[in-house]
Amino acid sequence: MSDHVYKKLELVGSSTVSSDDAARNAIAQAQATIRNMDWFEVVDTRGHIVDGKVAHWQVTVKIGFRLES
Amino acid sequence: MSDHVYKKLELVGSSTVSSDDAARNAIAQAQATIRNMDWFEVVDTRGHIVDGKVAHWQVTVKIGFRLES
Amino acid sequence: MSDHVYKKLELVGSSTVSSDDAARNAIAQAQATIRNMDWFEVVDTRGHIVDGKVAHWQVTVKIGFRLES
Amino acid sequence: MSDHVYKKLELVGSSTVSSDDAARNAIAQAQATIRNMDWFEVVDTRGHIVDGKVAHWQVTVKIGFRLES
Amino acid sequence: MSDHVYKKLELVGSSTVSSDDAARNAIAQAQATIRNMDWFEVVDTRGHIVDGKVAHWQVTVKIGFRLES
Amino acid sequence: MSDHVYKKLELVGSSTVSSDDAARNAIAQAQATIRNMDWFEVVDTRGHIVDGKVAHWQVTVKIGFRLES
Amino acid sequence: MSDHVYKKLELVGSSTVSSDDAARNAIAQAQATIRNMDWFEVVDTRGHIVDGKVAHWQVTVKIGFRLES
Amino acid sequence: MSDHVYKKLELVGSSTVSSDDAARNAIAQAQATIRNMDWFEVVDTRGHIVDGKVAHWQVTVKIGFRLES
Amino acid sequence: MSDHVYKKLELVGSSTVSSDDAARNAIAQAQATIRNMDWFEVVDTRGHIVDGKVAHWQVTVKIGFRLES
Amino acid sequence: MSDHVYKKLELVGSSTVSSDDAARNAIAQAQATIRNMDWFEVVDTRGHIVDGKVAHWQVTVKIGFRLES
Amino acid sequence: MSDHVYKKLELVGSSTVSSDDAARNAIAQAQATIRNMDWFEVVDTRGHIVDGKVAHWQVTVKIGFRLES
Amino acid sequence: MSDHVYKKLELVGSSTVSSDDAARNAIAQAQATIRNMDWFEVVDTRGHIVDGKVAHWQVTVKIGFRLES
Numbered sequence: 001m002s003d004h005v006y007k008k009l010e011l012v013g014s015s016t017v018s019s020d021d022a023a024r025n026a027i028a029q030a031q032a033t034i035r036n037m038d039w040f041e042v043v044d045t046r047g048h049i050v051d052g053k054v055a056h057w058q059v060t061v062k063i064g065f066r067l068e069s
Numbered sequence: 070m071s072d073h074v075y076k077k078l079e080l081v082g083s084s085t086v087s088s089d090d091a092a093r094n095a096i097a098q099a100q101a102t103i104r105n106m107d108w109f110e111v112v113d114t115r116g117h118i119v120d121g122k123v124a125h126w127q128v129t130v131k132i133g134f135r136l137e138s
Numbered sequence: 139m140s141d142h143v144y145k146k147l148e149l150v151g152s153s154t155v156s157s158d159d160a161a162r163n164a165i166a167q168a169q170a171t172i173r174n175m176d177w178f179e180v181v182d183t184r185g186h187i188v189d190g191k192v193a194h195w196q197v198t199v200k201i202g203f204r205l206e207s
Numbered sequence: 208m209s210d211h212v213y214k215k216l217e218l219v220g221s222s223t224v225s226s227d228d229a230a231r232n233a234i235a236q237a238q239a240t241i242r243n244m245d246w247f248e249v250v251d252t253r254g255h256i257v258d259g260k261v262a263h264w265q266v267t268v269k270i271g272f273r274l275e276s
Numbered sequence: 277m278s279d280h281v282y283k284k285l286e287l288v289g290s291s292t293v294s295s296d297d298a299a300r301n302a303i304a305q306a307q308a309t310i311r312n313m314d315w316f317e318v319v320d321t322r323g324h325i326v327d328g329k330v331a332h333w334q335v336t337v338k339i340g341f342r343l344e345s
Numbered sequence: 346m347s348d349h350v351y352k353k354l355e356l357v358g359s360s361t362v363s364s365d366d367a368a369r370n371a372i373a374q375a376q377a378t379i380r381n382m383d384w385f386e387v388v389d390t391r392g393h394i395v396d397g398k399v400a401h402w403q404v405t406v407k408i409g410f411r412l413e414s
Numbered sequence: 415m416s417d418h419v420y421k422k423l424e425l426v427g428s429s430t431v432s433s434d435d436a437a438r439n440a441i442a443q444a445q446a447t448i449r450n451m452d453w454f455e456v457v458d459t460r461g462h463i464v465d466g467k468v469a470h471w472q473v474t475v476k477i478g479f480r481l482e483s
Numbered sequence: 484m485s486d487h488v489y490k491k492l493e494l495v496g497s498s499t500v501s502s503d504d505a506a507r508n509a510i511a512q513a514q515a516t517i518r519n520m521d522w523f524e525v526v527d528t529r530g531h532i533v534d535g536k537v538a539h540w541q542v543t544v545k546i547g548f549r550l551e552s
Numbered sequence: 553m554s555d556h557v558y559k560k561l562e563l564v565g566s567s568t569v570s571s572d573d574a575a576r577n578a579i580a581q582a583q584a585t586i587r588n589m590d591w592f593e594v595v596d597t598r599g600h601i602v603d604g605k606v607a608h609w610q611v612t613v614k615i616g617f618r619l620e621s
Numbered sequence: 622m623s624d625h626v627y628k629k630l631e632l633v634g635s636s637t638v639s640s641d642d643a644a645r646n647a648i649a650q651a652q653a654t655i656r657n658m659d660w661f662e663v664v665d666t667r668g669h670i671v672d673g674k675v676a677h678w679q680v681t682v683k684i685g686f687r688l689e690s
Numbered sequence: 691m692s693d694h695v696y697k698k699l700e701l702v703g704s705s706t707v708s709s710d711d712a713a714r715n716a717i718a719q720a721q722a723t724i725r726n727m728d729w730f731e732v733v734d735t736r737g738h739i740v741d742g743k744v745a746h747w748q749v750t751v752k753i754g755f756r757l758e759s
Numbered sequence: 760m761s762d763h764v765y766k767k768l769e770l771v772g773s774s775t776v777s778s779d780d781a782a783r784n785a786i787a788q789a790q791a792t793i794r795n796m797d798w799f800e801v802v803d804t805r806g807h808i809v810d811g812k813v814a815h816w817q818v819t820v821k822i823g824f825r826l827e828s
Contacts, residue, residue, distance in 0.1 A: 115248040118246060118270070
């Protein structure tokens with residue numbers, strides 16, 4: 001495992017449901033084009049307010065995936 | 070939109086249910102007196118422990134709202 | 139001067155012209171309601187992009203003003 | 208209360224369910240050997256991805272508990 | 277206690293005597309207009325020098341107080 | 346808007362004119378290949394000195410753009 | 415001295431007197447069970463407010479002590 | 484040189500030999516597909532432990548390379 | 553170039569005109585006594601307010617210059 | 622793996638040889654009493670200077686190990 | 691005042707008495723060779739422990755002084 | 760030892776060999792003009808890339824030395 005090199009991608013996912021769900025949505029979108037995703041790190045949690053309520057959560061994640069050599 | 074000025078308020082909400090819910094409670098309370106709330110940023114997540122269980126979550130949020138000119 | 143107490147306010151100003159101008163706009167708006175403003179600190183600089191150009195700058199400033207005793 | 212001294216422990220809990228649950232699991236494990244736990248602080252949220260989905264959340268918490276004098 | 281919402285205020289107190297005293301002065305001033313103050317956090321410690329001596333300490337504190345619902 | 350996922354790109358622009366211009370140059374270059382750019386965040390400001398004068402400003406920006414689903 | 419390994423402990427001391435005293439109290443408590451304490455680092459200073467006055471200071475310190483090989 | 488725009492890439496290299504070597508491995512891998520690499524910044528150093536020994540070092544680097552206009 | 557050693561100096565420049573100008577003023581002043589200045593990094597931007605307007609910008613820069621061996 | 626809870630230990634290792642070696646020494650010492658060590662994170666690198674040379678490196682590492690349930 | 695340029699110096703003072711006194715000692719020493727000192731910022735507070743007691747406080751301060759043009 | 764005052768110097772050393780060597784080079788250069796150097800802290804590690812290889816490491820260190828009273 002020590003020869004692997006990983007790349008980190010920074011994405012912002014959003015969700016009307018929860019902060020966890022916003023992170024999951026970012027990962028699901030990345031899954032469409034990225035192979036070998038291995039881990040994620042939550043960098044920032046914020047969101048928009050509409051009519052005094054959380055309209056959606058916006059979670060910035062860094063996603064690490066293995067580069068194929 | 071470029072002429073607007075926003076103010077940021079720092080609140081700590083709490084909830085026995087979840088960290089997301091603690092943030093929502095802070096925003097709900099602000100809604101009673103603040104108009105034009107636009108976004109929030111989660112600054113800090115912590116909580117109290119009673120009998121070895123999370124008794125309540127305490128989430129610090131900054132809330133941005135548009136000042137009326 | 140050692141007896142004074144200051145309060146810090148966090149504002150976000152915006153401008154289509156420059157980042158400095160966005161900070162100035164936040165201070166100009168605060169001037170309408172706050173007396174004895176003394177200093178400011180730039181906390182964050184960002185902005186929106188429209189059609190591949192900076193549409194407006196958004197600068198977060200903390201403004202310190204002397205409380206009247 | 209001013210005479211108390213607290214110790215902070217740093218744990219990483221994990222959960223397949225949610226980030227909140229990962230924090231709760233760390234606290235539950237600490238409960239087995241630590242008395243007088245009083246508060247926790249979320250330090251870091253990350254997790255592993257398997258098959259393009261969050262396989263489990265990993266949440267680092269600092270737990271504060273009162274030392275018995 | 278889990279239903280409470282707290283607001284954080286950022287003040288800068290000063291004192292010719294000590295850094296602790298500067299924090300106390302900020303809190304004493306806030307006491308004139310704020311009810312239900314609960315805790316404070318020291319954010320920054322600095323001061324002015326006159327004739328090669330500390331003329332006064334300036335301590336920035338965040339003060340948390342409970343909002344009345 | 347809550348279903349969107351954004352990607353963040355980190356670029357360093359430079360300019361002989363001003364720090365704002367360095368940020369604008371980074372965005373202008375990104376415009377050539379990236380669609381749907383939405384916002385930017387200034388991360389770092391530095392530059393080179395030649396003959397005791399600022400020869401050019403170097404500004405690191407993160408640019409957020411919407412991924413097409 | 416280059417062969418030594420040190421462990422860092424994170425404690426929160428409190429005092430009704432001063433912030434320095436809160437740090438000293440944490441160290442005094444550690445002294446009861448830890449040998450070879452060598453240095454400390456102040457990590458955080460905060461406290462509780464009762465009746466608009468500092469009721470007690472709470473200072474988080476990291477304490478380094480030499481492990482016996 | 485002031486007209487150039489650079490992009491930063493975030494990679495994690497690993498090595499069983501040393502932390503420097505882990506950074507070098509990340510750069511070597513990037514070399515396969517990236518032209519005009521100019522500088523790197525070490526962001527984070529960590530690693531895995533197997534049988535009480537460092538099995539491999541993992542070093543996160545940001546790599547800056549010049550975009551061709 | 554790999555044998556060079558650089559020293560970093562921390563200066564605060566001010567200007568009534570702009571934040572960029574405040575940085576330039578700090579560098580211009582350093583030029584009077586320092587040779588071989590090579591780069592600068594903006595560390596902090598703040599300023600004073602007089603009559604509700606920015607009276608002058610204060611920008612802290614670190615300046616790197618090559619030591620002559 | 623998602624049910625595991627890990628504890629983080631903060632140690633300072635030292636070495637006359639290299640910074641990597643200082644980290645290895647901290648881990649080797651921990652190995653004497655801790656089972657199931659899994660990863661480490663380098664937190665801080667410093668050292669002492671004697672006669673204008675690095676006498677020994679001091680590296681602070683956090684070590685994560687699995688708690689047995 | 692807007693034409694002035696300030697230099698920041700980083701000193702570590704120590705004291706057996708208090709953390710404030712350690713900062714004052716650093717400033718007193720600087721006074722011997724530096725003119726026009728204007729302000730200081732506390733950067734770090736730590737100290738040594740001997741026989742389970744604080745033997746002396748070590749406080750790192752940045753001192754700003756006006757350069758003579 | 761509690762009466763001593765230390766000054767911190769910020770240098771950037773470079774080396775084609777290793778990051779540790781870059782720090783050693785900065786200290787060796789300082790040794791030519793500074794007496795009583797006592798400790799160093801690694802602040803930042805980066806470097807230049809030439810032909811897809813690390814051409815040289817650049818390590819920023821703060822060096823503490825005792826001022827003579």
